[in-house]
Amino acid sequence: MEGWKISEVLAGTLKLDGGAMFGVVPKPIWNAMLECDSQNRCTWAMRCLLLQRGNQRVLVDTGMGNKQSERFFSHYEPTGNTIVPALNSIGISADSITDVLFTHLHFDHCGGAVLRQAGTEADYELAFPNAKHWVSKAHWNHALNPNPREKASFLKENLLPIEAAGVLNWVENGFPFEGIQLQTVYGHTESQILPIVLDQQGQEWMYMADLIPSAHHIRLPFVMGYDIRPLETLKEKERILRDCFESGRNIIFEHDASTQACKLAFDGQHYSMAEPRFL
Ligand SMILES: [Zn+2]
Secondary structure, eight states, X not given: OOOBEEEEEEEEEEEEEXXXXXXXXXXXXXXXXXXXXXXXXXXXXXXXXXXXXXXXXXXXXOOOOSOSOHXXXXXXXXXXXXXXXXXXXXXXXXXXXXXXXXXXXXXXXXXXXXXXXXXXXXXXXXXSTTOEEEEOHHHHHHHHSOOTTTGGGOOHHHHHHHHHTTOEEEGGGOOOOTTEEXXXXXXXXXTEEEEXXXXXXXXXXXXXXXXXXXXXXXXXXXXXXXXXXXXXXXXXXXXXXXXXXXXXXXXXOSSOSSOOEEXXXXXXXXXXXXXXXXX
8 A cells, every 4th residue: 555645734833821731740840841931831833744645635633723813812822834824835735635634623723724714804714625624523513512611622713614615524434545544532522533644654653633742741641631531531542652652653743842753662661752753
């Protein structure tokens, strides 16, 4: 089977509260690994993937985009390119994207897929007008009827224009790309999708999205405060880390501002980063 050409597309950075990102881990421990600003916020990447094979161009996640209010963005202080200029900077046009796969629909993963129409206040258009948009149906339903705790992460303007355009495809009905396997996890949110991609050298890479958002989160108790089922996350991390370690699979971090990817080490008790890997 021919593998995929895997590229990083960095859709900028955002700031998120360190305490929320590290859950029950005390600040002196996480802050020794990662600095924060005066408001306790650390800087995180929005690292999307571009998978290319033949005429197929599959984009995995799209960053947060730029269509909300100044007040909204002041909480997150995004920097750098949003997804479309980030793709353009590596010679890829938005029109040429054939498929967009969302790991889940929290705004920092899907916001870049819907743009504000130039010159309008409330009209939207798709950033990738020729693409099928793939998402878990169970997750989509969850996102449209969110619990109050997660509600601030699911923004209607990121979701409804995609539905209205008639481009939604449910991964539960099959995801027809050889060399891309999908795993579903339930701890961070309902039915988050993690792709495992075979590259052109025959190596596998797993995109960890918000199950293990950074290399710091490899440690089992480092589970985000955002997670709706933290004990489920713990079990999923243990199972997936073991599987990736035993199979020699590389893991890719969506939110780590300094480490793209790594191979895992295991000392009989704990998993850790063995060596950084580069896309
Ligand atoms: Zn998330």
